[in-house]
Amino acid sequence: AQSVTQPDIHITVSEGASLELRCNYSYGATPYLFWYVQSPGQGLQLLLKYFSGDTLVQGIKGFEAEFKRSQSSFNLRKPSVHWSDAAEYFCAVVVTTDSWGKLQFGAGTQVVVTP
Amino acid sequence: DGGITQSPKYLFRKEGQNVTLSCEQNLNHDAMYWYRQDPGQGLRLIYYSQIVNDFQKGDIAEGYSVSREKKESFPLTVTSAQKNPTAFYLCASSSPPSGGYTFGSGTRLTVV
Numbered sequence: 001a002q003s004v005t006q007p008d009i010h011i012t013v014s015e016g017a018s019l020e021l022r023c024n025y026s027y028g029a030t031p032y033l034f035w036y037v038q039s040p041g042q043g044l045q046l047l048l049k050y051f052s053g054d055t056l057v058q059g060i061k062g063f064e065a066e067f068k069r070s071q072s073s074f075n076l077r078k079p080s081v082h083w084s085d086a087a088e089y090f091c092a093v094v095v096t097t098d099s100w101g102k103l104q105f106g107a108g109t110q111v112v113v114t115p
Numbered sequence: 116d117g118g119i120t121q122s123p124k125y126l127f128r129k130e131g132q133n134v135t136l137s138c139e140q141n142l143n144h145d146a147m148y149w150y151r152q153d154p155g156q157g158l159r160l161i162y163y164s165q166i167v168n169d170f171q172k173g174d175i176a177e178g179y180s181v182s183r184e185k186k187e188s189f190p191l192t193v194t195s196a197q198k199n200p201t202a203f204y205l206c207a208s209s210s211p212p213s214g215g216y217t218f219g220s221g222t223r224l225t226v227v
Contacts, residue, residue, distance in 0.1 A: 090157060108155075
């Protein structure tokens with residue numbers, strides 16, 4: 001079955017430390033890949049997306065993600081976390097064979113930033 | 116500025132009542148989507164529409180209905196048949212997938 005997995009439900013990180021959020025997918029075709037961030041009670045904001053080309057993608061707010069086909073992964077990273085990065089992060093996938101792409105989400109990772 | 120507007124932000128419903136959540140976009144996107152969000156479950160697709168007057172069921176369509184009479188609007192009705200409607204509902208729109216997806220700010224529905 002097609003799926004998106006975020007193995008970490010909850011991560012606590014100190015302000016200024018690095019952050020890495022994991023995302024794995026299981027699809028036969030090459031998907032479009034997205035990372036979204038959600039603050040409490042708000043909608044989702046797109047951080048970055050990967051469609052093709054360079055496997056290291058830069059996004060907003062200092063985030064980057066790396067697509068690794070061999071590992072079916074699209075992990076999100078930030079070198080130095082700020083308190084405002086505390087939020088829930090969702091990895092999402094669209095299978096490219098579906099031209100109107102239904103976005104399928106992982107369960108999310110809650111990030112807590114400590115002083 | 117272009118975007119998606121969802122209203123109301125908070126909605127309370129008595130058991131047995133139907134309620135309609137509004138979603139309007141001015142992005143000129145062809146496709147629109149409704150997702151339901153529950154804690155620990157991510158977002159699950161309820162319905163989606165690729166063009167006016169056409170829509171398709173998503174993964175959890177039971178107890179919900181939609182219409183797409185205008186390109187800009189995709190209202191969602193939560194019917195009394197939905198057994199557990201208390202959730203956060205998000206509307207989104209997109210051009211073809213490469214154009215990305217834009218989300219509204221959500222409606223929190225509570226059954227009282």
